[in-house]
Amino acid sequence: MSVEYLTREPIDAERLLREVGDDGRGGAVLFLGSVRRGEEDGPVVAIDYEAYEEMAAAEFERIVAQAREQWPEAGLAVRHRLGAVPLGEASIAVAAAAPHRTEAFAACSWIVDQAKHRLPVWKKERFEDGATRWRED
Amino acid sequence: MSVEYLTREPIDAERLLREVGDDGRGGAVLFLGSVRRGEEDGPVVAIDYEAYEEMAAAEFERIVAQAREQWPEAGLAVRHRLGAVPLGEASIAVAAAAPHRTEAFAACSWIVDQAKHRLPVWKKERFEDGATRWRED
Amino acid sequence: MQASEHRAAAAPATISVTCRLFARYAEALGRDELQLDLAAGATVADAVHELRRGAAGGVVPERPLAAVNREHAAPDTPLRDGDEVALLPPLAGG
Amino acid sequence: MQASEHRAAAAPATISVTCRLFARYAEALGRDELQLDLAAGATVADAVHELRRGAAGGVVPERPLAAVNREHAAPDTPLRDGDEVALLPPLAGG
Numbered sequence: 001m002s003v004e005y006l007t008r009e010p011i012d013a014e015r016l017l018r019e020v021g022d023d024g025r026g027g028a029v030l031f032l033g034s035v036r037r038g039e040e041d042g043p044v045v046a047i048d049y050e051a052y053e054e055m056a057a058a059e060f061e062r063i064v065a066q067a068r069e070q071w072p073e074a075g076l077a078v079r080h081r082l083g084a085v086p087l088g089e090a091s092i093a094v095a096a097a098a099p100h101r102t103e104a105f106a107a108c109s110w111i112v113d114q115a116k117h118r119l120p121v122w123k124k125e126r127f128e129d130g131a132t133r134w135r136e137d
Numbered sequence: 138m139s140v141e142y143l144t145r146e147p148i149d150a151e152r153l154l155r156e157v158g159d160d161g162r163g164g165a166v167l168f169l170g171s172v173r174r175g176e177e178d179g180p181v182v183a184i185d186y187e188a189y190e191e192m193a194a195a196e197f198e199r200i201v202a203q204a205r206e207q208w209p210e211a212g213l214a215v216r217h218r219l220g221a222v223p224l225g226e227a228s229i230a231v232a233a234a235a236p237h238r239t240e241a242f243a244a245c246s247w248i249v250d251q252a253k254h255r256l257p258v259w260k261k262e263r264f265e266d267g268a269t270r271w272r273e274d
Numbered sequence: 275m276q277a278s279e280h281r282a283a284a285a286p287a288t289i290s291v292t293c294r295l296f297a298r299y300a301e302a303l304g305r306d307e308l309q310l311d312l313a314a315g316a317t318v319a320d321a322v323h324e325l326r327r328g329a330a331g332g333v334v335p336e337r338p339l340a341a342v343n344r345e346h347a348a349p350d351t352p353l354r355d356g357d358e359v360a361l362l363p364p365l366a367g368g
Numbered sequence: 369m370q371a372s373e374h375r376a377a378a379a380p381a382t383i384s385v386t387c388r389l390f391a392r393y394a395e396a397l398g399r400d401e402l403q404l405d406l407a408a409g410a411t412v413a414d415a416v417h418e419l420r421r422g423a424a425g426g427v428v429p430e431r432p433l434a435a436v437n438r439e440h441a442a443p444d445t446p447l448r449d450g451d452e453v454a455l456l457p458p459l460a461g462g
Contacts (some may be wrong), residue, residue, distance in 0.1 A: 013154070014150070014151065021171075021225065023172075023224050024173060024174055025173065026170060026171050026173030027168065027170055029167070029168050029169075029245075030150075030166070030169075031164065031165070031166050031238065031242075032154070032164075032167075033164055033238065033462045034158075034160075034162070034163050034164075036161060036163030036236065037160045037161055049461070050390065051461070052388070052438075052454055052456065055435055055438035055439075055454065058439070059438075059440075080462075087160050088158065091461075092461065092462045099173065101168065101170065101246075101249060104168075105168075105246050108166075109238075109242050112238060116461060116462040117459065118440065119462070120435065120456050120461075122391035122459070122461070123460045123461075134392040134395075134457070134460075136457060136458040136460055137458070170368045186367070187296065188367070189344075189360055191344055192344040192345075193367075195344045195345070196346075199345075217367060217368075228367075228368065249368065252367060252368055253367060253368040254365065256365065256367040256368070257341065257360070257362050257367075258366065259298070259363055259366050259367070261297075271298045271363070272366055273298075273363060274366050
């Protein structure tokens, strides 16, 4: 597992912001995607995230490299959490900082979209009664 | 000065994220605008932010109310720092959380744009040698 | 029409507004607040015109950003007695 | 052309690829990796077809998402001996 991109620990959002910060970059945008209690879900208490880890790390690296081509001045940092993620905690975090805010918003939002579409990651809902179910959006 | 919107202390980004968090909101977006060392600026060490405080608080409230109309499910939090803000520290922070990430990005970015265009706030650059200059973008 | 004639008849011939100045304007003029007496029916533009007859002529432009009672206001916004008119240098928040 | 004919002549008649399974596919089949022997020139679609002849027929669809050597790959992607082919349930990261 790449220490850079995948983690089994809670995501440290402040650290991502520090990684992308630079006093020439006036705008920083952080996205946190969290385990959500959907109305249709019933009592989900956690989600287990599983990845094809070698590919997920490589794919994250490709996504970040492509973002760097589009926004060369941006500072970029990404994380996906694996294993059991409790309700309300972040499963994915993307930070982008740039000299101007429009680039920071664009880069962050682009990376999140790409990650959702391209990362080989799956999630299994865990219910209060111990039952589990693969969740495919 | 409204404690809600304007502050003379460093902005606590984690706190803004907690304010907008809710386990039904799966996507949270945080924007931090920081004092930037521009290439044209010379040795700026800090920026003093001054506001028409009563109006700035009221205007922030109007902006947030208008955002709530557009994104009724979103959690929203905003801060503008006043007084001397050192290089690299945030002068403005906007957090938006929503059930889906597109709403969170849209709400956050809309509020930042509105704040930049509508808040009666001014900044005075402070240089290493003690000189100051009003900066009008 | 009757109601408006009635109001016009009851209105004072002059109004007094508080004019607030900020940032560069306040610094250049050495003050951040003054009272302006204006003719009834005066607008934001009239208040600016009155102000610019003094020292502010070299500082405040003919059509500055303005607010009335803490909301952005266009130059043709009518003023009432007791209003707070603020003249705002170009905004630079964020 | 010469080079390509030469390669074709030297290529083995069959290739062996490692097939990796994840999440629901792995759980339903009770395994996350197997070897597949395929005719030279086989594609991702051929690997899927071969796999579906067994127990995977009820689990893996005809055109699943797939990756070859850790990159997303279309069904017509040709395979080489030693490749790692992964069959991916619908992605649900983020």
